[in-house]
Structure formats: structure tokens, C-alpha cells
Amino acid sequence: MTRRAGIEEIRGFYARLITAASKSSDPRLERAFEAVPREAFLPPGPWRIVVGGRHVDTPSADPAYLYQDVLVALDAAKGINNGEPSLHARWMAAIAPASGEAVTQIGAGTGYYTAILSLLVLPTGTVTAFEIDERLADAARRNLAPFEGVAVVHADATGTPLPASDAIYVNAGVAAPPAGWLSALKPGGRMIFPWRPSDKIALTLLVTAGDGGFSVKPLMPSWFIPCVGASEELKPLRLPETAAEVRSIRSVWRTADRAPDESAVAVYPDVWFSSKEPGGDR
Incomplete structure (x- = not known):
């Protein structure tokens, strides 16, 4: 008779994949993904899996159904989900949280990826x-106790001062990051967020704070619900017109520090994106 794998074995294989x-x-x-039970951060099952924009209910409340690379609905009416694990693993690999660092997460949901981030910065x-x-927020507090x-x-993170951060991890679509988020980054700090300047553009951007400014590296596509206060509310002064322009971004500036120039790809009242490296000619 074939032995059925236990939930720990299933979670371990999921973490490896x-x-x-x-x-x-x-x-x-891998150890962090293996250590955190996904079911502990979700409402009681059966659960609603999101596949290709459609919802499929799990046959039962067996947590084994959760250990796939899928979104799980938290609030289907609002489009709020527990996000795709492989995307979050790639994001965490990109920002590389280290022991002792201070991480700020914007959009905690019920806390699943918060818990994984916390294990990556242990012990201090x-x-x-x-x-x-x-x-x-209340559910996240209970789950993360x-x-x-x-x-x-x-709180609304777009209108609340952020703590000084080695990494900022944004789980909502942003047309432009508030200038205060850039100011919160420590030297060498990293910020990762889903850039959503329009309905047609959904791209992960990795920002790094350096001596010459804030460098930007475009990464993989990423679709998130809009970030309240940093999406539709912002009125762009310029937006990219082609995919090549979108991928050309190499830096982001606070307009208070530097006015937009001919390298501008996207311009907002408080920040703008440039095709030049931070140390490029002014």
C-alpha cells in the first residue's frame, strides 16, 4: 500500500519547489517556507483557490491542498488574496533580507509572508x-503572535512615516512610491514593489539606495490590487509609451532633490523615473 505523505513532508517538498x-x-x-504553515494564516477551509482569474474550491479542509503555487482568496469580493508563493520567493531572494535587518512590509494581509520575512531576519x-x-490587520496580529x-x-502606509528600513516589501500595486518611502531606506536599503502606472503595465521594480541616489532594476511581471494612496490617486505628468521605455528605467528620484530631465520615463508630482543610472551625467 502506498504511504500517504504527512503534512510536514508535503510542506517541505512545497518549500523546495x-x-x-x-x-x-x-x-x-527554503527553511523559512517549510517552517511556516500556510493554513495558520488563512480562514478555516475548504479554501477558494484562484486559477486564471477563476475560483475553484478545495474538496475539503485538508491543508495539503494549500501547498501549491497558487493564490488563495482571503476576500474574493475585494480581490484580496494570499499571493503566489513562487513570486514572493523570488522577491525575497531579490531583496535578500539578512539577520538583524529592519524590514517594513506594506500590505500584510493576514501575515503569511510577514512570518516568512521575520524568520529571515532572526535573531535580532x-x-x-x-x-x-x-x-x-487584526487577523495578522493574532496569527503573528x-x-x-x-x-x-x-494604518495607511502612504500617509504614515515609515521606520528606517533595510528593506521595504510592498504588496500592493503602486503607480509611484511616496517620497517618504525612499527617505526611509537606509544606505544600501532595498525596496521591491509592483509598479502599476497604468492598467497595461504590471512590473516588479527593485530599488536600491546608494551614495549617488536610488537605482532601479526592472524584474518580473507582477499583478497586485492597487495600493490605496499611491495608485489611482496620483496624477502622472508623463507615462511611458512603449515596453522598451518601461524596461529602460534605471533610477528613481525625488523631485525635491532633482527636477525631471530628458531621461524621464515617468513623472509624478513627488517622484520620477529615469532611464539613466543614478551616477549618470546630470
């Missing part, structure tokens, strides 16, 4: 997780 997709060489990432690091939805160094803040 997810982190292999991230191409990370950090073994801590911290995660400050902002969540604008009060119900989700066993995890060290985690604080959940029920």
Missing part, C-alpha cells in the same frame, strides 16, 4: 507590517 523557482542560493529561504531583526484593512520581532500597524 518554491525556492528552486526563486533561484536563491540562500538555504534559509524586526518586521514592521502595515495593513490598511482593520479586519486583516508566536513570531519574534514583528509589529503589525493598522
